[in-house]
Amino acid sequence: MPLPKAELHLHIEGTLEPELAFALAARNGVTLPYADTEELRRAYAFTDLQSFLDLYYALMAVLRTEEDFAELAEAYLARAAAQGVRHAEIFFDPQAHTARGVPLAVVVDGLGRALDRGEERHGVSTRLIMCFLRDESAESALETFEAARPWFGGRITGIGLDSAEVGHPPAKFREVYRRAAEAGLHRVAHAGEEGPAAYITEALDVLGVERIDHGLRCLEDPALVERLVRERIPLTLCPLSNVRLRCVDTLADHPLPAILDAGLLATVNSDDPAYFGGYAGDNFDALAEALGLDDETLRLLAANSFQASFLPEERRAALLAEVAAYEFAPRAAVRA
Numbered sequence: 001m002p003l004p005k006a007e008l009h010l011h012i013e014g015t016l017e018p019e020l021a022f023a024l025a026a027r028n029g030v031t032l033p034y035a036d037t038e039e040l041r042r043a044y045a046f047t048d049l050q051s052f053l054d055l056y057y058a059l060m061a062v063l064r065t066e067e068d069f070a071e072l073a074e075a076y077l078a079r080a081a082a083q084g085v086r087h088a089e090i091f092f093d094p095q096a097h098t099a100r101g102v103p104l105a106v107v108v109d110g111l112g113r114a115l116d117r118g119e120e121r122h123g124v125s126t127r128l129i130m131c132f133l134r135d136e137s138a139e140s141a142l143e144t145f146e147a148a149r150p151w152f153g154g155r156i157t158g159i160g161l162d163s164a165e166v167g168h169p170p171a172k173f174r175e176v177y178r179r180a181a182e183a184g185l186h187r188v189a190h191a192g193e194e195g196p197a198a199y200i201t202e203a204l205d206v207l208g209v210e211r212i213d214h215g216l217r218c219l220e221d222p223a224l225v226e227r228l229v230r231e232r233i234p235l236t237l238c239p240l241s242n243v244r245l246r247c248v249d250t251l252a253d254h255p256l257p258a259i260l261d262a263g264l265l266a267t268v269n270s271d272d273p274a275y276f277g278g279y280a281g282d283n284f285d286a287l288a289e290a291l292g293l294d295d296e297t298l299r300l301l302a303a304n305s306f307q308a309s310f311l312p313e314e315r316r317a318a319l320l321a322e323v324a325a326y327e328f329a330p331r332a333a334v335r336a
């Protein structure tokens with residue numbers, strides 16, 4: 001049995017595996033600029049965040065109907081559950097779909113169909129967090145926010161900020177985050193992945209975020225680290241993503257040990273697992289191997305994931321008790 005964990009940084013569009021992409025393309029009459037799944041996989045040799053985003057948005061063309069979104073989410077839940085994920089707070093990018101003429105209701109209701117069955121079928125509870133593309137305008141984010149109001153407090157429980165970071169500081173989205181706070185939604189944002197530590201501070205001060213997605217570059221600002229520790233602001237780290245997008249050279253160079261030593265509330269997540277070489281459990285395994293993490297460190301990371309989640313107190317406590325009682329397999333056969 002794998003170590004129970006929550007996944008807090010997962011873009012549902014980033015779980016589109018090549019096989020499903022080709023199946024949906026055939027069903028929807030979409031022509032992909034790749035001969036087969038092998039050629040597509042070879043295109044996954046990214047040089048930076050932008051080179052990934054270019055392919056990521058191109059492949060989304062295959063997602064058109066409610067059924068497509070339901071199948072995408074169902075496939076993720078099955079894979080995540082097999083790797084010990086018991087709770088997932090899932091990002092989606094409404095603007096990437098509405099811009100292609102796919103109505104917001106198709107996206108939200110399609111995803112919802114699979115998420116509604118997630119707990120019963122896979123033992124995975126879920127939340128849906130709507131992200132704004134930060135390289136789009138503040139006006140576009142506000143329009144998207146208003147269009148999504150019917151789902152607030154129901155299917156949609158929070159907002160986030162993703163896509164190309166550099167040159168798009170958090171303050172650009174001050175107004176939409178103000179409205180989200182007013183609407184009682186949770187607020188998170190990507191910051192300090194490729195962008196500077198100052199974007200993390202700005203996300204906290206101007207947007208009032210409760211969690212920082214990535215946040216790696218906080219280490220460049222000791223006063224900020226101290227604040228993140230003091231205010232118990234979680235970081236949702238994505239190690240395999242960091243290597244693929246060249247934020248770190250190799251996993252052995254990942255700053256997780258320094259982050260934990262500083263007392264930061266770090267969690268381990270998969271970001272866009274179909275593109276970056278692994279789901280949540282794969283990220284735990286790869287880190288354990290590359291950094292020589294012991295069982296108690298893995299247990300701490302799993303406990304952190306539930307602490308940092310937006311779960312109600314009762315389920316959080318139950319899952320934390322499972323983590324505390326978890327018995328690790330002997331190291332040779334370990335499967336975190």
Ligand SMILES: [Zn+2]
Nearest residue numbers: 011162190271
């Ligand atoms: Zn991300």
